[in-house]
Amino acid sequence: MKTVRLSPADTDDLLYVGRDLQKPDVKKKVTGQAVYTEDIDMPGLAEGRLLHCPHPFARVKRIDTSKAEALPGVLAVLTAKDAPEARFSRSTMAEALPSFAFDGERQDQRILTDLCRYRGDCVAAVAAEDIYVAEQALDLIEVEYELLQPVFDPFEAMKPGAVAVHDDVKNNIAFEMDHPFNMGDTGKAFDEADVVVEFSGVNSRQKHLHMETDSAIAHFDETGRLTVISPSQGPHLGKKHLSERVFPDLNDGDIRWISPAIGGGFGARLALGLEPVAVLLARHTGRPIRVTSTREEDFNGYSSRTDQHQTVRLAAKSDGTVIGIEQHIVSDAGAYLSHSATTSLVNMQKSLGLFRCENVYGHVKVVYTNTPVTAGFRGYGNAEGAFVLQQAIDMLAERLGMDPIEIRAKNIRKEGEQSFFIPCKLEHSRLQECIDEGAKAFDWANKFRGWDRQKDEGRFKRGVGMSILNHASGAGGFLLEHSSAIMKVQADGSANLVISPCEMGQGILGALAQVAAELSGVPYDKIRIVTGDTDVTLFDIGSHASRSMFVVGNAVADCARKINAIIRERAVPHFEKRQIKVTPDQLVAKGGEIYPEGQPDKAIPIGEVAHDEIYNFSDAGAQITASGSYLSTSHHPNHQAAFAEVEVDTETGHVSVLRYLAAHDIGRAINPLLVESQMQGAAVQGLGFALKEDFVLDQKTGEVLNDTLLTYLAPTVMDVPELETLMIEDPFEKGPLGAKGVGEAGVVNPAAAVANAIYDAIGVRLHSVPMTPEKVLAMLQSGGAENPAGSSCVSGQRL
């Protein structure tokens, strides 16, 4: 790890921020004490299991549950007739989006169905005293299906006369929308351009592969109030959605949603998973019910990255100035519309918004097929877009004989210009510095040998490539970006910090506690976090969009500053007792102590003040407490530049990444260790996306062919190249102590940078990720003419 401080901010003054402190939950995790949903026990808890349709498209003609119901230990066997008629989407995002940004929400699925649109659809749910009985009961359910003709390919599905996955949707187009920020006249720009390039590509359905499979507990208490426990990334939106869409007889306040330790999220938990069916079973049995999916169920059901077929066209002047950009996307929703529409829209935001350009056109279609439901995945469309856009910009550079760095530097947005989220200005960007510092550390100037160079001799050929990105630190103006925090100081000077984000491994609780400690005066190790319970925490849309550090961080900062002010105000009489006359403004509260500015030797403990506010009979006032809030109105982009060096084995097609370097525009790293952890983890996940992770659907049967961790190739430690991370620090005045987001960005560049490096090595461009050996070989053997998996989303043609 290397930190590049652009404006050497005064960090000596900071006790906690900028330091590699251990996050509060790490000891629980290294001792096995962290409690995940599947670890919870409670009186009367019973287990649920689901029966999935084994066909890609079928109607249930007859279902007989009598034998299952008769099995001792079975509490309930439910089918479509027992499920609410209400339709819902797994995505909870519609609750948090304005209509200008997204007008196409479809509530299109039921908890249990008798019309099965993919192999993961549930036809029955069983509750039983234990999991073994529940499993046995599944085998005793008799179902007779009427098989329907399925459609698996989105381009086939759009053709007139194609099978309708949903009767009410014409040509299976579930959602269609122009980019909200289309502008100018791209037709004219392309006519006037000196150079035009076009590139098409598609990404695989990378699985989130959170190590904890999906799980949910539902329990109605004696008053009829519902508690849901599940690894949700956004429990507040979850309860709104669950009450509004799935169980309309419940109100928002009738649900308490607890999100315990989460075994990885990556965007998958930003949707309803097993919660609805757990609630249904709990309601029918009057018992607390847990439903947990197997790994195979996770593979075959919900959810994965959305496969987005894209075509990008760029128009440029001979000096490399981009004057027009078009992006057409056809995304595969699978059987139901979840995050596939919004993730495609966000792809356009980021892809069409990266470069300063006045003529912009984007269009997206999202298509139903009889395949598993796709979703949003870390980066939320950005990695999918970068793979195509960043190859297109390199093609432009080659046509013009420009260095990849030079053409990007010429076209990126600068501070003061509009940001990719067009209504808002770009207030802070160190993308150019990421490019410059990254290039220097990578030795790009020597590694990139020009477009005309001879390729390496022999079987193994090396090449380098780069890619850049802009991402959001929360989506202010697009999502409900407000958050609130509460702090209360205990009699010993420790404090509780009540915050909403869900800890799914990113370390956000630690970073927020560091902000709270720095600004409140309560020491870091005395801050106890309360989170993950909607009865306690204040509204917040959850942990996603790299928003928690920025948006929640600002709410925590607001709250902690108030606590600091109250502590100083209440400390005045304590100094008076010691014959020291001060005003609150002359006091410093820091690191557990309060002292007159410049006189740390006169310090008294915060605990003394806090204690007396509660327990001193004569002077007691009120416990020191405050709440703070923040509303973000802009996306405040963070940025990253990445550089990859690869070696291609031209006999096997295998691509080895020798070195990968990423430089991130962080604002300020509240905890550099956590920032680096996010960058490393995201890079490896992105390299998995780039080279290995394929989700293979049998095109004849719709069956997932690799639904185990043995056959789905997630990166292991042996796949990790030499990784370097640079943090480009220059505090952003609107961030909490200068911070911007980091969680998602790192996953965006790897596929794009590796694709460009492969081109540099062997002179052919790959049109689809993962860039597996067979695709590389096919491209090499056909001289770049044939790619077995990419398709143009303009013509639908295989490339």
Added chain:
Amino acid sequence: MKMLATFNVNGRDRDTVIAPHMTLADVLRDQLRLTGTKRACTGGNCGACTVLMDGVPVCSCIQLAVNARDRKIETVEGLAKPGGDLSALQEAFARNNAAQCGFCTSGMLMTAEALLRSNPRPTREEVKVAISGNICRCTGYVKIVDAIMEATAAAQEAAE
């Protein structure tokens, strides 16, 4: 058919009732409530459920419980020192932020523990080979390898 069975876990004999189809992971988690051991794939493919059986790391999700009765089982709950202080390996994991979501962590720790017992001075490459059967989706593995290297005898001696 259920039966009474005794398991020696973390140095203590524990009695419980098991059925023949139960795996060691099921018994540890559901019967003995040692939930630090995780079920993530239940197919022996990811290593999250790794425990030591007579000192050897095994995937407890594919070990039938009946076969584990006469063995010494060690789980993540037994790693800390008597009195509860973290072991050097656990400390190194915490210090390096080698646990993100934490779901693979128990398995990683047990695999690393077995390695360090049989090879107290592994090279970085040997560490990688040892944990190559353990999948982590969060960290990108770098900090895990860093942590294990800090817990080797060589690193411990250097620190003293």
